[in-house]
Amino acid sequence: MKLGVFSVLFAQKSLEETLxxxxEKGLQAIEIGTGGYPxxxxxxxxxxxxxxxxxxxxxxxxxxxxxxxSALSCHGNPLHPQKAISADHDAVLRKTIELANRLEVGVVNTFSGCPGDHEDxxxxxxxxxxxPNDYQEILTWQWEQKVIxxxxxxAKLSTDAGVKIGLELHGGFSVHSPATMLRLREAAGDAIGANLDxxxxxxxxxxxVQAVHILGRAGAIHHFHAKDTTVDPVNVNRHGVTDMQSYALMLDRAWQFRTVGFGHDMKVWADIISALRLVGYDYVVSIEHEDxxxxxxxxxxxAVQNLQQVLIREPLGEMWWV
Known part of the structure; x- marks a missing residue:
């Protein structure tokens, strides 16, 4: 495995300064934003x-x-019901796929997007x-008419370009869990996989760890983000996990993003890295900082210091004790 970083957190620096x-930090990979939200x-x-x-x-x-x-990333909502937004995000995605092909980059990361509840x-x-059943009807319409x-x-476009699509499983979008990821992959093809965060x-x-097993056994992990989360044991009982408060209200939120090691200890992260190795993922662990x-x-x-302790870098080799 290689350690990398999603470079959008250094947007205030030039490309050369960022590289x-x-x-200098000893990383081997960079994930680069090409538009959309990043x-x-x-x-x-x-x-x-x-x-x-x-x-x-x-x-x-x-x-x-x-x-x-490691990847070109253009996280957006190409299924947005407002055509001006979806057209812009779709155009960026298509250009990014073409650019990835030209640069010989194997993965393009984005979101699945989320449609509205009808054409207008x-x-x-x-x-x-x-x-109520209205939600089931909306979900069926979205997947059958828009998502798939x-x-x-x-998927066909990216396959022709020799590029894989890594969809980040993110709340608010149609693909947000291992099950929704595999549902789309089954319908659209193996070019579609996860940028698992x-x-x-x-x-x-x-x-x-279980998400890694579920997706990894299906060969559906194309890229991996390293970011942590902490759940407040008091606030979560007030707001639930679908807390709609601003991320800036950290004292009151049910959960918040943290840098690696400040939501879960290194044993947990070692288990995640080991699970990735177990299912055959041997690509980049890309740090995303939103703490x-x-x-x-x-x-x-x-994050670099903590991940350096648990990252598995060397080839497995022969099990001499077997």
Whole structure:
């Protein structure tokens, strides 16, 4: 396995400064935002696709630091009922797939998106209860008319480009759990898999180790994010896990994102890394920093230090004791 980072947290730095900083920390990989919610501070697909010289210079800048690009990421909602939003996010995704092909990057990360509840809806509708039956009807319409058709098309596009799609399992979107991930993968094809982030498993009440087993046995983990979560034992009883308060209200929220090791101890993270190895995932563990109690530098640095203790780097080798 290689240790990497999702570079959007360094958007205030230039690409060169970011690459130098990451390399100095001893990392081997970088995940780069190309638009959508993460922005494209370090990588503008339009610019790179239009100029082969700039494309080569971009690739050389990464490789000259001994780094690889683990994924290009354009998290967005290409199923948004407002056509201006969905068209923009869809266009960015398609350009990112093309750019990944040109850069020889194997994974594009994004969200599944979430449609509205009918063709003329204005906002996404995320059903989370089976009753009243209206919610079931909405869910059926979304998957049959929007989710499966769209991602089946994108799966073919990405397959033709030699690229895998890593959907981050995230609340508020149609694919948010191992089951919804596998449902879409079965319908759309093996190009669709997970960018598995344990932080979103914990707040939904899902054990990340079991999520790794469920998805890994199906070969459905394309990329992995390293981010932690802590659940407040008092506040969760007031607000539940679907707490709608701002992330900024950390003292009152039911749960909040933390840097690696500040939500769960290293034994838990060692179990996650071991589970990844067990199911055959031997790619990049990409740090994502969204800890409201730590600066970017401190949160990132502590995540690196903690993960260095549990990351399994070397090939397995022969079991000499068997």
């Amino acid at each position: 130098d900083y990451i390399a 922005g494209n501070a370090h990588c503008d697909p339009d610019t790179l696709l239009a100029d082969s010289g700039k494309l080569k210079a971009f690739k050389d800048a990464v490789e000259s630091r001994g780094l690889i690009i 809806a204005k906002y996404p509708n995320w059903p989370v209860a089976p009753w 058709p769209y991602w089946s098309e994108i 344990p932080s979103h498993m914990w707040w939904q009440g899902i054990d990340p 409201g109690l730590m600066s970017v530098d401190e949160g990132f640095t502590k």
